Amino acid sequence: MEENAATYDPTRYDRPSVTVDVVIFTLQNRELHVLLVKRRRWPFEGYWAIPGGFINMDESLDQAARRELEEETGVRDVYLEQLFTFGSPDRDPRTRVISVAYIALVRADVQRLRVSEESTDVRWFPVRELPRPLAFDHDHILDYAISRLRSKLEYTTLAFQLLPEVFSILELKHIYEQILGEKLDKGNFYRKIKEADILEKTPLVREGRGRPTHLWRFKGDRNHEKQFVFRWREDRVDVKHE
């Protein structure tokens, strides 16, 4: 039979539900945090979960992720990247649900959390003290998000997404240490960041207990950060999950 726009039947196949889940990272008290929501309803009622929701039929996946992000945090124009698509048949007891997971990085200062109709609570958790187990397969998604964040940090300027407009070089180093989970050498860090030539000095200084520190600004457009590749280390080990 000849098929065309008029005769095509879109209901011929069963269709799964498709959700977008967004793992939202931020830096709070110099520590990496993740936003989680507490589920109001079955399934996994009372469990913490990665925020997300069903996609609308007229929006792209990226748009859906941005919408979810804004609904949860009120934040727009942040770094957002597709992580992975999770689709085990039994990952959601309600029905077949395929979840396209995203990573978002937001700056510490922007936060006005809202409890949605789906949740009873919203909170930032330090990545080292998560309320596990999370709902669904969200432990798994979150672990993968963290490992991806870690490996991307080493060859992108992603870390700047977590910083305010101006910052000191040692603050930047601190972010790297937080996400990589290891101490870095101060001298080597200074050398590399200077060589990379991606920062510009502002006239500002911040006073503290010891010698005041110069404040710097990221040269690149934060939303197009990929053009600058500041590679902290060459090492990288890709983590395969599942």
Next chain:
Amino acid sequence: MEENAATYDPTRYDRPSVTVDVVIFTLQNRELHVLLVKRRRWPFEGYWAIPGGFINMDESLDQAARRELEEETGVRDVYLEQLFTFGSPDRDPRTRVISVAYIALVRADVQRLRVSEESTDVRWFPVRELPRPLAFDHDHILDYAISRLRSKLEYTTLAFQLLPEVFSILELKHIYEQILGEKLDKGNFYRKIKEADILEKTPLVREGRGRPTHLWRFKGDRNHEKQFVFRWREDRVDVKHE
């Protein structure tokens, strides 16, 4: 209202269709090739497309990709990796279709192509001579697959997936050159591959016009190749698309 398994209504939301598309690479005549199918029906009738199809409700995404791969090539047990999920609302004129794209690498010797009910032709194309434009957004997907393949080659042992059981070191070098699209230094390649200690020498040699060449075998399990990280170069530039 209290919700549970009994009262949950899975038809509450509109659902998109979800397909799995598999970009299948192989090496033929020492050149990187991609498998494409010619579409039998509207839309994009007569255009070449990346093979794929709708997922079944009871299979995982990986299983769906393996099923598609086997339907098209008869090949099982190959390297398979999720690439990206494409979901623009207008990428398919029939209905809202979200496509989870995969990359597969198959060895040159395994090929018995089958024309499916959906296609009028199946063929391997050298990546440098593709019948563009492809159907749907498949040009875009394919470009991304190639760039991903390239960058992964530099820090994984992925190349071995394209080789037969035994091979010479210069053949391996040739694959790297094919995928990376540049000449590599022979001496340096020998040095790195020896240092990596991921090959074992077989007693076999292959005779040719000049000095015969030793044949080697990959030490690792091909299906769990990630444990060995042979990094050809440290350089890598991540390509962002869209």
Next chain:
DNA sequence: TAAATAGTGTCTCTAAGACATTATGTG
């Protein structure tokens, strides 16, 4: 001046890249 924090300098060692050389087969 001591403590605290910011920032610089220097040495070593590894490894990447360029390129020269040697090895082992055939006609």
Next chain:
DNA sequence: CACATAATGTCTTAGAGACACTATTTA
């Protein structure tokens, strides 16, 4: 032998890592 292809060796240089040192503020 000449030719063809395989395989190894060597030199240079850039840069990562370790760590010592200097600078500038407050108490």
